[in-house]
Amino acid sequence: MDKRINVPFTKDEVVTLHAGDYVYLTGTIYSARDAAHKRMYDTMLEGKEIPMELKNNVIYYLGPTPAREGQVIGSAGPTTASRMDKYTPLLLDNGLNGMIGKGKRSKEVIDAIVRNKAVYFAAVGGAGALLSKCIKKSEVIAYDDLGTESIRKMEVENFPVIVVIDSEGNNLYETAVEEFRKTL
């Protein structure tokens, strides 16, 4: 089912999303990938403040190419989510509501998604030129020294994603492949 929702969103909205929904996101999201996750995680374990608000927000696992003059951002598709698995439960337990990436998640992450009523979306891997068109503003807000891996605050419009793991733990990667196999 196609849905249009605004980000950030509350838990009440998260629970209306179901694995398999095609969703267009509009609003503010943040980019962070491997190095930024490690740094945020270490900072949180030390009991210090991290440079982005987690509550109700969505993190996009992204390291874009540099923008040419006149562009908001370069190519901007999702990176593999499983590399963030080690750090994700702590972020979810501290209020993060959603993640955009691609690929499988660990059992620990799925448990944390259910426990916190969060959601994991997939964007289409390898469609970075197309997805860049849905990003209307982009600003590095922290960890500038990490280059492409810095944290960006981004305004998106109708950014296309698919709900892969919903707040009840349903996993589209498992069900969709099973369903398709039945048609063969």
Next chain:
Amino acid sequence: MRTIHTDEIIRNVKEMCIEANVHLSDDMEQAIRNAKEKETGTLGKQILGQLCENMDIAASEQIPICQDTGMAVLFVKVGQDVHIEGMNITDAINEGVRQGYKEGYLRKSVVADPLLRENTKDNTPAIIHYDIVPGDQLEILIAPKGFGSENMSKVFMLKPADGAEGVKNAVIEAVKDAGPNACPPIVVGVGVGGDFEKAAILAKKALTRNTTEGSSLPHIKEMEQELLERINKLGIGPGGLGGATTALAVNIETYPTHIAGLPVAVNMCCHVNRHVKRVL
């Protein structure tokens, strides 16, 4: 003896890095467009549609097809009658990569030390495989390799008794395990024979072969076709969300091996299987 100046190598490598990241080869582009027409999975078809649109935008606006513009992998055939003038050939290739990734607005994805992980900020060093060949030409093939799919690659040291069936099972196991992570539809590069590292290099080389050609060896060509059929019955589909297009091609390269061994390497590549070749 023919002289080639390294300035020419630098310029060509620079241009090839940029070209490879914005345009797919004709066979790859056609394979994706054909798959979109044939796909029967609902989400799968939608995703292939997005990939076609993505290629159009990348080409018309010079935006890289994928944000992972890869580590620069090069296969260089140096004719033994070529004299390289100017600087060290490896330094020249790295200079070309440096300039290409800067001028092409490509992502710098290389860290200097695998554990300390500080970005080199210019995407060097490249990974360069040299071959010395007869003649007075210099062939450069550049294949920027993304790591979403690279991370799902595997090497299997099989026993001779495992035979063809063992090779096929290894490939299927690797593809199943990769699932959505390798950004399907994928191209599967397979190296069979040689030793531990030769198999892996063959698998990478297999990815650079035209996907419509097939192996020149009849029994290997048959294996490629059978594997493609079996992989596409797994149902993984585009984006791993169900469909008939899990792989666009299976390319296998072979090499003689030891009486005691049957090495098999499976190098996964996403649908952004980039490669550009030039002969100087």
